[in-house]
Structures are given as structure tokens and as C-alpha cells.
Amino acid sequence: MSTSQRSSGLPAQSTFTELPMPSQAPVTVVSPMMALPPALTPKQRLVHYSPDEWEEFIYEWVRSLREAGYVDVVGMGGSNDRGADIAAFLTSQKTDGRWHCYQCKHYDKGLGPSTAHPEILKIHSAVAERQYTVLPERYVFVAPRIGGTLIQLLAKPSSLKVSFFDWVKRNSAKLAQEYAGGLLERALDLADRSEFSRFEAGNLDTILEQHASTPHHVQRFGTPLPNRPAQEPAPAQHAPEEARYVQQLLDVYHEKWGCSPSSPAEATAHPRAGRNLQNQREAFYRAEQLRMFARDSVPEGTFESLQEAVFSGVVEVEEDDFPTGWARLKAVLAAARDMELGTNVLLQVVDPDDRKGICHQLANHDRLTWVQGEEG
Known part of the structure; x- marks a missing residue:
């Protein structure tokens, strides 16, 4: 007999009966590292868009702005867009008449004056060259992020105009080469006579809210469909x-x-x-x-x-x-x-x-x- 058996007082050949355990479903413990990441919101997804995807999204949004009274909306983006990625026409005269311009920008950082000023010059030069007959009544910068400095300038058109001409002065030599043949002078003369209140920035929250009413929103962002309206009874008379x-x-x-x-x-x-x-x-x-x-x-x-x-x-x-x-x-x-x-x-x-x-x-x-x- 072993020492442990003697000290416990148990007989040398004790027998233990193992009781069955109650059956239960296996328990799976999920590590926090295995948990699925939260789904990205539409606003977060937009930050990761390519420039082309961003422009497609903005085109869908602009086409949905029925209250704006647009008779047509066209995408004009590309390497030679002449200052207008998307043009929205208020009359059948298109850019010969009243129109709005939407300029799409998608960068990792917020849009600032250093990006906006060249676009402002570009649209004025396009009109000075008669590429467009008149300036757009509204010129909307649309970007996932708008920097604070540009927001402040857009809120005070007179300050935006001063900031624009200061930028032209600092870059006059380069701009004279880029806009040769007197084009720079004609563009700046037009800019000096134009209202800078036409320049504004799109609000991303508002854009998403309005885009949600389009047929594209559910497919683009994977959001649930809206509720269907209550069904009306079939009419008594056969149609x-x-x-x-x-x-x-x-x-x-x-x-x-x-x-x-x-x-x-x-x-x-x-x-x-x-x-x-x-x-x-x-x-x-x-x-x-x-x-x-x-x-x-x-x-x-x-x-x-x-x-x-x-x-x-x-x-x-x-x-x-x-x-x-x-x-x-x-x-x-x-x-x-x-x-x-x-x-x-x-x-x-x-x-x-x-x-x-x-x-x-x-x-x-x-x-x-x-x-x-x-x-x-």
C-alpha cells in the first residue's frame, strides 16, 4: 500500500463511479481580435473613394437636385475640363445661358486656397477665351474635406477675392507662361469685375442626405431600403x-x-x-x-x-x-x-x-x- 493510501485511510482498491455530464451545446468563445470591425458609414466610405468614383457620386447627387430647376446635367471632367467637372444648365442655352458649375476635388487632406485659386483662375480664363459664354451663377467646390481657411474665405467673398489676387501676384511669372498671349490679363480683368460670392463649398452632410433620396444610394453604400408605402386596395374598376x-x-x-x-x-x-x-x-x-x-x-x-x-x-x-x-x-x-x-x-x-x-x-x-x- 502506498503512503498516500495509508494516510487517507482509503482501501487499496477503491473504485470511483464517473457520473455522466449533462449534454449542452458547445460554447464558442470569440476573442476580441476576432470581432468584425464596425461597418463604415457612407461618409467614411467617401473618404476612400478614387477621384473618378467621387466624381460619379457627385454627378448622381447633382442630377437629383430637382428643386434647382436644372434642365440637364452633364459631366465635363477630364484633363481639359476648363474649370468645370459637372455643368448643370438652368436653360436650354446651356453654358450660353444660366448655369452652375460643380468642381470635384478628392485629396487626402482638406481642400485649401492653394487648390481653389488655380480653379478660380481657370474658370475665368475659360470665359475670357469664350470657351463658355458667361460665368456660372454658382461655382461649387465639392470635396470630402474642406479646410478651415478656405471655408472662412468662402464665407467672406471680398476676402476670397483679395486672397486670389495675392496668389496671382506671388505666382505671376509662372502664370504668365501658362496663360500666354494676353489670356492672363483678360482673365484677371474679368475676375476683377466679377462677384466672388458665386464661389461656395458643398456641405458633405447635406450632399449625403440629398443623395439618400436617389435610386443610387442603396447600391452605392449598402444601406437598407426605405420603407415601402402602405398598399392601396386594387381599384374597383378594372383598368x-x-x-x-x-x-x-x-x-x-x-x-x-x-x-x-x-x-x-x-x-x-x-x-x-x-x-x-x-x-x-x-x-x-x-x-x-x-x-x-x-x-x-x-x-x-x-x-x-x-x-x-x-x-x-x-x-x-x-x-x-x-x-x-x-x-x-x-x-x-x-x-x-x-x-x-x-x-x-x-x-x-x-x-x-x-x-x-x-x-x-x-x-x-x-x-x-x-x-x-x-x-x-
């Missing part, structure tokens, strides 16, 4: 634009219950056909509301892509043999309800009635047919 899909439903009801294929009123009065017709019309108008919501909330073609995904998923079901059009209709709507639709951004707000309604949109254009006849 001309729903004639074809309704006719297809009347054909189904005629085959199944003997309702007249030319009388929506007769189908409406039927206890089962009437209820089904109302449900299908509600779904159609639900999908129409989604189409209009997509027009204002996501890039062009997004809804059409969703519609094509639904068609691709149900067309082979529609092509199968069914004893009745009713059976085909039910099978297609069930397939649309249950199918995977990929990664379309609209899926955030799509519900089963939208899927059914898209099928009726497709039937409205004879891309889906419920009663196919013997030749099918």
Missing part, C-alpha cells in the same frame, strides 16, 4: 392596363366553373372565382407598387432583373402538362412563392404577394399562359 392578365384569369374560371370568359362581372359574382380574382388583382397591384417603389429607390433595371428571375424560375413549371389552367396557375404561383431569387437588393422588401403579382405582370404580356389548349 385597361390589366386587361390581358384578367382575361387569362377569366379563361381559367370559364374552364373550371363555366363562368363567361367575356364577363368579369359574372366571375366577380361567382363565390369562388370572385374571391380568387380579387386576390390576384391585389397581388398584381402589389407588384405594380413594387415596380414604382424600385423606380425611385434603386438603379434602373433592378426591378426588371427581379422580374426576369421570377420568370426564369417558373417558366418550366408553366410549360409542364396540367389537366386544367387552374392547376397550372396554382403550380406557378406556388413555385414563385417558394423559389430562391438570388441577391437582388429588392428582396429586402419583397413579400409573397409581390411574387404572385409579378407572375400576373408576366401574364399581362403573354409571357405566361394559364389555359394553353391541346396544342400545348
Whole structure:
């Protein structure tokens, strides 16, 4: 017997019974180093944009400024932009008439006078050269960061003008070579006679707030879609634009219950056909509301892509043999309800009635047919 056994008083051949541990799910401990970093805000993402991405973003924003009364907005950026990256026209005369200029700058540091002054000279020289007929009424510097010195100068146009001419004086020899043939003198004469209150800086918070109302915002920044408005009931009177899909439903009801294929009123009065017709019309108008919501909330073609995904998923079901059009209709709507639709951004707000309604949109254009006849 060992010393430890003797001192404990235990018999030499003691037996211990190991009790089973209660079962429980494994616990995963995540190190702080493994935690996902917080998602970047839209403002933080903009800081990391390339100059081209920044200009595309500003172009989207300017095009959304409906209250400004622009008749057209064009991108004019490039190596020879003549002082205007984006031009917004207030009349059909374009730069021969009233217009606004947006100058896009994207640097690691805040935009300062050393960058703004050459652009101010450039726009005046472009008008002095008759590249543009008149100066823009507004000239907006748009940058992720605007330095404090430039903000102060823009807030006091008279000081901005003094600062500009001081910069010209310090760089007169270089500028005379760059703007040769008397162009510098003509540009400075125009600048001396012009109002510097036209120069301003875009506020990034305001720009983002206004850009959020465009169809590009969700795709660009991955933000959630806005809430869809409440759905209005389907109108009591059938509209001309729903004639074809309704006719297809009347054909189904005629085959199944003997309702007249030319009388929506007769189908409406039927206890089962009437209820089904109302449900299908509600779904159609639900999908129409989604189409209009997509027009204002996501890039062009997004809804059409969703519609094509639904068609691709149900067309082979529609092509199968069914004893009745009713059976085909039910099978297609069930397939649309249950199918995977990929990664379309609209899926955030799509519900089963939208899927059914898209099928009726497709039937409205004879891309889906419920009663196919013997030749099918």
C-alpha cells in the first residue's frame, strides 16, 4: 500500500463511479481580435473613394437636385475640363445661358486656397477665351474635406477675392507662361469685375442626405431600403392596363366553373372565382407598387432583373402538362412563392404577394399562359 493510501485511510482498491455530464451545446468563445470591425458609414466610405468614383457620386447627387430647376446635367471632367467637372444648365442655352458649375476635388487632406485659386483662375480664363459664354451663377467646390481657411474665405467673398489676387501676384511669372498671349490679363480683368460670392463649398452632410433620396444610394453604400408605402386596395374598376392578365384569369374560371370568359362581372359574382380574382388583382397591384417603389429607390433595371428571375424560375413549371389552367396557375404561383431569387437588393422588401403579382405582370404580356389548349 502506498503512503498516500495509508494516510487517507482509503482501501487499496477503491473504485470511483464517473457520473455522466449533462449534454449542452458547445460554447464558442470569440476573442476580441476576432470581432468584425464596425461597418463604415457612407461618409467614411467617401473618404476612400478614387477621384473618378467621387466624381460619379457627385454627378448622381447633382442630377437629383430637382428643386434647382436644372434642365440637364452633364459631366465635363477630364484633363481639359476648363474649370468645370459637372455643368448643370438652368436653360436650354446651356453654358450660353444660366448655369452652375460643380468642381470635384478628392485629396487626402482638406481642400485649401492653394487648390481653389488655380480653379478660380481657370474658370475665368475659360470665359475670357469664350470657351463658355458667361460665368456660372454658382461655382461649387465639392470635396470630402474642406479646410478651415478656405471655408472662412468662402464665407467672406471680398476676402476670397483679395486672397486670389495675392496668389496671382506671388505666382505671376509662372502664370504668365501658362496663360500666354494676353489670356492672363483678360482673365484677371474679368475676375476683377466679377462677384466672388458665386464661389461656395458643398456641405458633405447635406450632399449625403440629398443623395439618400436617389435610386443610387442603396447600391452605392449598402444601406437598407426605405420603407415601402402602405398598399392601396386594387381599384374597383378594372383598368385597361390589366386587361390581358384578367382575361387569362377569366379563361381559367370559364374552364373550371363555366363562368363567361367575356364577363368579369359574372366571375366577380361567382363565390369562388370572385374571391380568387380579387386576390390576384391585389397581388398584381402589389407588384405594380413594387415596380414604382424600385423606380425611385434603386438603379434602373433592378426591378426588371427581379422580374426576369421570377420568370426564369417558373417558366418550366408553366410549360409542364396540367389537366386544367387552374392547376397550372396554382403550380406557378406556388413555385414563385417558394423559389430562391438570388441577391437582388429588392428582396429586402419583397413579400409573397409581390411574387404572385409579378407572375400576373408576366401574364399581362403573354409571357405566361394559364389555359394553353391541346396544342400545348
